[in-house]
Each structure stands twice: as structure tokens, then as C-alpha cells.
Amino acid sequence: MTNEPSLLICDHCHRHFQRPRSTGRMPRYCGPRCRSASYRGRTPTPPPARTYDEDAARITKALLTKAQALEHRANQPVPAYPLETIQYCVALRRDLEEGLAVLIRQSLQNGATWGALGKTLNLTPNTLKSRYSAPQVDKLLRDRADRRPPAMPALPAQYTPEDGHLSAVTRSLPGRPGDALARALSHLHKVSGHSVRALAPATGVSPSFIYRIMAGQRTPKWPVVLWFARACDTDPEDLCLLWNKAQGLxxxxxxTYDDAIRQVQAALRGLHLAAARPPLDTLPDRPGAAGLTERTARALLGQAELHPGDLTWPAVRAFVAAVRGDEDDIEPLWTRVQALHPPPGPDGPCLPAQSFG
Structure with missing residues (x-):
């Protein structure tokens, strides 16, 4: 019976079966059940669904960074570049659209339905499915990854300020341009009463470049900052820490001990300047400034006699918090003061009066 031409062998269960019809294509399976089981076995296991958690975190962080940069530039007077804030808005809108697409896919993976998303976004489920399908969002992320990142400014050559009392700088890891330096220079220009065209000859750069450094778009070399400060009747040393931070230095x-104290005071004056020099009597009421007094604040800026208790770390940290600075920038300078502290005299710790304002 097994050799009879009318009996066939099923490709799946390997049993003999009768050909149902004498015409048409030769069947390979004894029935629909074996055919479906064979197809299921041949179908490759689909790859695990992509998760969008990392993409969502990365894009939302980019949104925050661009929003902060936009806020800074919107608050700076840069009439020579009126389209700069618009350009940031365009970049922010693109990140927002891409972030929405990723968050929609993330919500679907976390159990949301197309109907619920449609009610939230005021769109029909079919419209959402056509706009935010998994292949479309994945392509959007590939295109985003292929976009060329903005060019970073080259790390400038090392500078040692020409004045002996200025703090020398050393090369460290390169960093991003600092908004604190831009805010300080912008405030200096605002209170100086000089026009940008008047400052340009004193700094040796064009008026357009001065607008750019005040907007935080360019980080100037040290000689530009030095002559900018002098033209605005400010000690260049007050900007040294801000410039170091902006350059990644x-x-x-x-x-010496005297130089260490002067370095701390200059750095604190720079942070105070970057905060637009708020009145010192208002600093004790600011967040994080508990224990700070107006007299201590003046002493830390060199405007009053510095007592031994004024240079404690809690007082310095409270001042930095009051002007919204970064205590990590000041702590190494303060630690150097402690390392160079001279032995106490017969009447207690001795601080050289010539080091203070």
C-alpha cells in the first residue's frame, strides 16, 4: 500500500495520506493542521521589541540643555544677531517633535492604547498610527543619530596673564564655553556705559565678536577678557576663574598664603559679577545662604576687613550658594588657603591686612 501512487507522505507528520483530488498541485501536508504547524515552525522568531527608555532620556536632556541656552540668549542684548534666538527655537522644536514621537512609543510599551493617546493629543488613533508607527520612529532616531553634531570651538593655547598678581592657568580637560563668563561680560558692558563700538578698539576684536561673547556664542581668549575688564574699570583677576572654567582650564x-586668599576673593567677586552683582544685604535671605551676614559677604569680596572666622568653608559655601555659583569651583582654591595657613601668632591666627580690601 505504501508504494501506491495515490498515497502521499505528509512533510510535517510523515504519515501517509490519500490525495484529495486528482488534479491541481500535489499537496505536501495531510491537512490544514499540519500545514499551519509546519509554517509556524519555519517562521523565524521575531526580534525583541525595541525599548525607547534610553532614547527618551537622551532627548529630554537635550531639550533641557537647549531651553536653558535659549533662556540665557533671550536675556542678553544681542541686537546684531536677532535671528539667534529663532535658530535655538527651531532646534528646540525639532527636539520636541522627536521627543514626542519617542514618548508615544514608550507609552505604548508601558500599556497605553492608541485611543487614550488620541484623546490626550486630540488626534484620531488612525492618524497616530500613521505618524508614529515603530518603523517611522526608528527611522527618525536613525536620522537623528546621523545628524552632524555642532562643531565645538578649538581649545585655545595656554595663557599666563601678563600681570604678576593674576592667577596662572594650566591645561586641563577641555570643556564647554561657560555661561557665567558671558553673563559677567554682559553685565560689565551694561553698567560701564560704553557702547560696543567703543569697546571694540580697546579689546582688539570686532563689535560683532563682542556681541557673540556676551551672548555666550564664542569664548574669547584671555587677552580679550583682560582688556575688556580694564575698559570697564574692573580688575581682570575677577574674571580669571570664570575664564578658566569656560576654557576647561x-x-x-x-x-603664597597672601596669593591664595586673593585668589579666593577674586573668584568670589567673579561669581558675584556673573550674578549681576546683587546687593550684599540681600544675600543672607537667599536659598542656601543660612548663616551668611552682610559683613561676612563684604569681607569675602575684599570690601571689609577679613576676620579669621570669615573664611570658613560654611561661610564661603553660603556665599557661593547665594550667588548661584558652583562650590566645586571654589573648594580647591579654599583648600589651598588652608594648606598655606601660617602658624598662629601669640594672639591667635594672623591674617595679613595687606591681602584684604
Whole structure:
């Protein structure tokens, strides 16, 4: 019976079966059940669904960064570049659209339905499915990854300020341009009463470049900052820490105790300047400034006699918090003061009066 031409062998269960019809294509399976089981076995296992958690975190972080940059530039007077804030808005809108697409896919993976998403976004489920299908969102993320990142400014050559009392700088890891330096320069220009065209000859750069450095779009070399400060009747040393931070440079440790104290005071004046020099009597009421007094604040800025208790770390940290600075920038300078602290005299700790304002 097994050799009879009318009996066939099923490709799936390997049993003999009778050909149902004498015409048409030769069947390979004894029935629909074996055919479906064979197809299921041949179908490759689909790859695991992509998760969008990392993409969502990365895009939302980019949104925050661009929003902060936009806020800074919107608050700076840059009439020579009126389209700069618009350009940031365009980049922010693109990130927002891409972030929405990723968050929709993330919500679907977390159990949301197309209907619920449609009610939230005021769109029909079919419209959402056509706009935010998994292949379309994956392509959007590939295109985003292929976009060329913005060019970072080259790390400038090392500078040692020409004035002996200025803090020397040393090369460290490169960093991004600092908004604090831009805010400080912008405030100096605002209170100086000088026009940008008047400052240009004193700094040796064009008026358009001055607008750019005040907007935080360019980080100037040290000689530009030095002559900018002098033209605005400000000690250039007050900007040294801000410039170091903007360039990714670390201040070299002071060699003497007097220099270490002067370095800390100059750095604190720079942070105060970057905060637009708020009145000192208002600092104790600011967040994080508990224990700070107006007299201590003046002493830390060199405007009053510095007592031994004024240079404690809690007082310095409270001042930095009051002007919304970064205590990590000041702590190495303060630590150097402690390392160079001279032995106490017969009447207690001695601080050189010539080091203070």
C-alpha cells in the first residue's frame, strides 16, 4: 500500500495520506493542521521589541540643555544677531517633535492604547498610527543619530596673564564655553556705559565678536577678557576663574598664603559679577545662604576687613550658594588657603591686612 501512487507522505507528520483530488498541485501536508504547524515552525522568531527608555532620556536632556541656552540668549542684548534666538527655537522644536514621537512609543510599551493617546493629543488613533508607527520612529532616531553634531570651538593655547598678581592657568580637560563668563561680560558692558563700538578698539576684536561673547556664542581668549575688564574699570583677576572654567582650564595653585586668599576673593567677586552683582544685604535671605551676614559677604569680596572666622568653608559655601555659583569651583582654591595657613601668632591666627580690601 505504501508504494501506491495515490498515497502521499505528509512533510510535517510523515504519515501517509490519500490525495484529495486528482488534479491541481500535489499537496505536501495531510491537512490544514499540519500545514499551519509546519509554517509556524519555519517562521523565524521575531526580534525583541525595541525599548525607547534610553532614547527618551537622551532627548529630554537635550531639550533641557537647549531651553536653558535659549533662556540665557533671550536675556542678553544681542541686537546684531536677532535671528539667534529663532535658530535655538527651531532646534528646540525639532527636539520636541522627536521627543514626542519617542514618548508615544514608550507609552505604548508601558500599556497605553492608541485611543487614550488620541484623546490626550486630540488626534484620531488612525492618524497616530500613521505618524508614529515603530518603523517611522526608528527611522527618525536613525536620522537623528546621523545628524552632524555642532562643531565645538578649538581649545585655545595656554595663557599666563601678563600681570604678576593674576592667577596662572594650566591645561586641563577641555570643556564647554561657560555661561557665567558671558553673563559677567554682559553685565560689565551694561553698567560701564560704553557702547560696543567703543569697546571694540580697546579689546582688539570686532563689535560683532563682542556681541557673540556676551551672548555666550564664542569664548574669547584671555587677552580679550583682560582688556575688556580694564575698559570697564574692573580688575581682570575677577574674571580669571570664570575664564578658566569656560576654557576647561584649572587655576594653578597659589604659591603664597597672601596669593591664595586673593585668589579666593577674586573668584568670589567673579561669581558675584556673573550674578549681576546683587546687593550684599540681600544675600543672607537667599536659598542656601543660612548663616551668611552682610559683613561676612563684604569681607569675602575684599570690601571689609577679613576676620579669621570669615573664611570658613560654611561661610564661603553660603556665599557661593547665594550667588548661584558652583562650590566645586571654589573648594580647591579654599583648600589651598588652608594648606598655606601660617602658624598662629601669640594672639591667635594672623591674617595679613595687606591681602584684604
Amino acid at each position: 584649572a587655576s594653578a595653585p597659589a604659591g
